[in-house]
Amino acid sequence: MDDIAISHPSFEAAGDYRLVFETIPHMVWATNAGGELEFCNRSCCDYLGRSLQEISGEGWQDVIHPTDLAACLEKWRRSLRSGARFDVEYRLRRHDGEYRWHHGRALPLRGARGTILRWFGTCTDIDDQVRAGQRLEEAVGERTAALLESESRFRSLLALSSDWYWEQDAQFRFTAITHASAAARALVPLRLGLKRWELGFINMTEADWAAHRRTLEAHLPFRDLVLCQRDEHGAKSWVSTSGEPIFAADGAFAGYRGIGRDITLQRRAEEALRESERRFQLFMDHSPAVAWIKDGALRYTYVSEPFLQKLKKTREELIGRSDLECWPEAAAEAVRRSWHNDQVVQREGRTLQATESAPVAPQGEIHHWLSTRFPLADGSGAVGVAGTAIDITERVEAESAARQHAEEVRALLDRLMAAQESERKRVSSELHDLIGQNLTALGIWLANIANALGGGGDEKTLAQVASMQRTVEKTIEAIRGVMGELRPPELDEYGLLPALRAYAAEFQARTSIRTSVECAGALRRLPGVVEVSLFRIVQEALTNAAKHSGGTAIRVRIERQPDRLRLCVEDDGRGFPEPLGARKSRRGGWGLPTIRERAEACGGFLRIEHPGRGTRLVVEVPASDAHAH
Amino acid sequence: MRTSVLLVDDHAMVREGLCGLLLTQGDMQVVGSFGDAAGALAFCRETPPDVAVIDIALPGLDGIEAARQVHDLCPGTHILMLSMHASSEHIYQALRAGANGYVLKESAGAELVAAIRIVRAGRLYLSEKISAAGFEEYSHAHADHPLERISPRERQVLRLIVDGYTSNEAAALLGLSPKSVDTYRSRIMLKLQIDDLPGLVKFAIRHGITTV
Numbered sequence: 001m002d003d004i005a006i007s008h009p010s011f012e013a014a015g016d017y018r019l020v021f022e023t024i025p026h027m028v029w030a031t032n033a034g035g036e037l038e039f040c041n042r043s044c045c046d047y048l049g050r051s052l053q054e055i056s057g058e059g060w061q062d063v064i065h066p067t068d069l070a071a072c073l074e075k076w077r078r079s080l081r082s083g084a085r086f087d088v089e090y091r092l093r094r095h096d097g098e099y100r101w102h103h104g105r106a107l108p109l110r111g112a113r114g115t116i117l118r119w120f121g122t123c124t125d126i127d128d129q130v131r132a133g134q135r136l137e138e139a140v141g142e143r144t145a146a147l148l149e150s151e152s153r154f155r156s157l158l159a160l161s162s163d164w165y166w167e168q169d170a171q172f173r174f175t176a177i178t179h180a181s182a183a184a185r186a187l188v189p190l191r192l193g194l195k196r197w198e199l200g201f202i203n204m205t206e207a208d209w210a211a212h213r214r215t216l217e218a219h220l221p222f223r224d225l226v227l228c229q230r231d232e233h234g235a236k237s238w239v240s241t242s243g244e245p246i247f248a249a250d251g252a253f254a255g256y257r258g259i260g261r262d263i264t265l266q267r268r269a270e271e272a273l274r275e276s277e278r279r280f281q282l283f284m285d286h287s288p289a290v291a292w293i294k295d296g297a298l299r300y301t302y303v304s305e306p307f308l309q310k311l312k313k314t315r316e317e318l319i320g321r322s323d324l325e326c327w328p329e330a331a332a333e334a335v336r337r338s339w340h341n342d343q344v345v346q347r348e349g350r351t352l353q354a355t356e357s358a359p360v361a362p363q364g365e366i367h368h369w370l371s372t373r374f375p376l377a378d379g380s381g382a383v384g385v386a387g388t389a390i391d392i393t394e395r396v397e398a399e400s401a402a403r404q405h406a407e408e409v410r411a412l413l414d415r416l417m418a419a420q421e422s423e424r425k426r427v428s429s430e431l432h433d434l435i436g437q438n439l440t441a442l443g444i445w446l447a448n449i450a451n452a453l454g455g456g457g458d459e460k461t462l463a464q465v466a467s468m469q470r471t472v473e474k475t476i477e478a479i480r481g482v483m484g485e486l487r488p489p490e491l492d493e494y495g496l497l498p499a500l501r502a503y504a505a506e507f508q509a510r511t512s513i514r515t516s517v518e519c520a521g522a523l524r525r526l527p528g529v530v531e532v533s534l535f536r537i538v539q540e541a542l543t544n545a546a547k548h549s550g551g552t553a554i555r556v557r558i559e560r561q562p563d564r565l566r567l568c569v570e571d572d573g574r575g576f577p578e579p580l581g582a583r584k585s586r587r588g589g590w591g592l593p594t595i596r597e598r599a600e601a602c603g604g605f606l607r608i609e610h611p612g613r614g615t616r617l618v619v620e621v622p623a624s625d626a627h628a629h
Numbered sequence: 630m631r632t633s634v635l636l637v638d639d640h641a642m643v644r645e646g647l648c649g650l651l652l653t654q655g656d657m658q659v660v661g662s663f664g665d666a667a668g669a670l671a672f673c674r675e676t677p678p679d680v681a682v683i684d685i686a687l688p689g690l691d692g693i694e695a696a697r698q699v700h701d702l703c704p705g706t707h708i709l710m711l712s713m714h715a716s717s718e719h720i721y722q723a724l725r726a727g728a729n730g731y732v733l734k735e736s737a738g739a740e741l742v743a744a745i746r747i748v749r750a751g752r753l754y755l756s757e758k759i760s761a762a763g764f765e766e767y768s769h770a771h772a773d774h775p776l777e778r779i780s781p782r783e784r785q786v787l788r789l790i791v792d793g794y795t796s797n798e799a800a801a802l803l804g805l806s807p808k809s810v811d812t813y814r815s816r817i818m819l820k821l822q823i824d825d826l827p828g829l830v831k832f833a834i835r836h837g838i839t840t841v
Binding site: 433440452473477479480 | 646653717722734736
């Protein structure tokens with residue numbers, strides 16, 4: 001054992017305690033009355049890794065953490081002056097260089113007269129306690145910050161999710177209300193000290209309140225209780241409130257707390273939406289059209305009531321299914337087309353109109369629809385297809401019947417015209433062959449008689465023969481006129497153009513209206529029906545012009561075009577007095593309708609033009625080979 | 630020498646009447662009388678008449694076609710068309726087929742004899758009732774090509790004439806009599822409304838019948 005420490009001369013008086021000091025594990029030290037270190041035990045030297053000489057006097061200051069030194073010295077000097085107990089916490093540098101917290105303590109040893117002889121001190125390593133304390137403090141600090149953070153989060157959440165926070169006591173009287181915002185204050189209908197059912201909400205029945213109270217009395221949470229009140233202006237406002245029971249630490253029921261929200265706007269929006277939905281339903285259900293909505297996968301998500309009735313389906317059979325799954329095999333073709341149309345709408349994002357036909361169960365009679373489809377985003381954002389369709393079966397059938405009827409009328413008219421033409425032709429040729437020829441013979445014989453009588457016949461007989469000759473001549477002329485009217489021989493013998501020219505010449509002579517027939521080049525012969533029709537059209541048009549136009553000239557023009565023949569009859573008169581003749585048709589005999597009929601019977605059409613002055617009647621008929629070659 | 634006349638009409642009474650009419654004319658002689666074109670054509674083949682009076686409306690081969698064939702068969706025969714129809718088109722068609730005259734039936738008794746004499750003399754005859762001016766206007770407006778107004782045979786003759794052949798040479802080339810060629814020539818000039826040879830040459834050059 002090293003005895004350097006105990007061999008210190010001033011410490012010899014301590015004599016008996018020396019062994020004690022050296023053997024205890026504590027750091028023990030002593031100073032003189034002036035505070036200069038005179039002794040320290042072995043534990044000190046070992047702990048600090050210093051010899052007594054090194055820390056004697058003022059040397060101990062070197063092992064104190066520089067930060068703690070000033071406070072320590074201050075306290076030490078105070079104790080030295082006052083003789084009061086020295087108590088300090090400071091960090092001492094251990095032999096390995098680590099500073100550790102110590103509790104330093106020193107008491108004065110006084111002589112008989114009370115003077116301080118020396119100070120005895122100890123150092124206790126409290127590093128672990130200090131650090132634990134520091135950690136605790138840090139933890140508390142952190143925790144406090146977290147709590148503050150949590151509180152503020154809670155507040156902002158409260159502000160977001162609710163307009164106020166409330167608490168009730170065990171008797172369900174409101175005891176606290178916290179508003180999330182100033183605006184919310186005006187909305188809150190709660191009154192401290194009152195119970196919820198004492199606040200005059202107008203939407204709750206006695207039974208509703210009873211149910212609510214049963215929940216409260218059972219100490220169960222409640223969610224989204226909707227309450228309605230009326231303000232002084234009579235306007236309704238709505239709140240929604242949720243609450244949960246509070247229990248004290250000992251498990252005793254202590255009341256409720258919860259939040260409330262003003263849901264008036266939401267309620268109004270919902271009501272507006274419901275109203276809009278209701279109107280939509282009413283419109284759809286009273287519409288003559290059927291309506292549907294399909295999602296992005298073309299499955300029905302909505303079908304209107306008329307849809308179900310017309311197509312004899314239930315909603316369950318359609319909703320969630322596509323056309324491919326809904327309809328019988330007989331409708332496969334219609335389904336295929338519908339599917340195609342839906343895809344066109346999806347792909348091109350545009351409205352599509354179509355007429356569709358499909359058999360309808362159970363009899364499978366064919367119905368026709370006029371449908372309109374348009375793209376409509378479904379809930380998931382995919383492009384679905386919505387549509388409406390009107391059943392146009394009756395219209396289609398009526399149109400078809402009308403068309404058929406018109407065709408029958410046309411056919412009848414065609415037959416009538418053909419019969420008329422052939423009859424005219426027959427009569428005309430009989431006039432020529434029988435009567436014309438006989439009259440001709442008669443005329444020639446009369447001439448023979450006149451010749452035979454020569455100058456020798458009596459004047460009376462000669463005059464009679466001459467008169468007979470004139471009668472015969474006039475009769476033949478008349479017959480020629482009738483033949484021309486009935487059926488111009490040129491038409492059958494030489495075709496349309498010569499017939500028109502002959503007729504025009506005759507017409508001009510009869511009416512004094514200058515009438516020309518123009519055609520660039522010669523015309524090849526057309527089918528007889530067409531030639532007759534066009535000739536009759538011109539005849540009719542000339543008659544009309546003479547009757548109504550008051551003009552002085554008529555031009556008939558025939559233009560050959562690659563695939564058709566264009567016939568124009570143009571006068572220089574006053575034009576049509578009324579639009580397009582239908583009203584005049586009775587008075588004007590067959591008039592324009594007949595012309596139109598004839599043109600259409602040849603597969604062509606009639607057009608009336610007003611070139612400023614007069615009237616231009618244009619007829620076009622198809623004629624693949626109108627050119628003369 | 631009397632003018633030989635051939636009558637073609639399907640109506641026997643008409644034929645008889647015409648016969649009676651012509652019998653009284655000392656300068657005319659009815660050499661044949663037929664009810665259809667076939668008989669008349671066969672007759673013409675044997676003995677071409679001076680004048681053929683042909684009804685425009687014959688059963689079978691009609692009068693226009695009969696005229697065309699008679700004209701081709703015996704170009705020296707003058708053809709007089711007899712018709713109930715007064716339209717320019719009929720007249721035009723008849724003349725195009727080779728007729729030299731056109732007589733309306735109601736006027737036959739009064740005009741036929743004179744008409745025969747006129748066509749026999751190589752001139753054109755149209756019934757009095759027919760307006761020659763109207764017809765001329767018509768035939769001008771009608772024909773989109775003047776060449777359409779003359780028959781293929783006439784075109785052949787025209788070509789030879791304008792190429793400088795004499796009537797005899799042309800007749801030899803075409804197997805016709807010189808008299809027929811002359812008839813053709815006067816008919817062509819009549820139809821084309823051209824009065825002299827230089828006019829004919831000009832026409833032929835303009836329409837590509839001959840080259841310069």
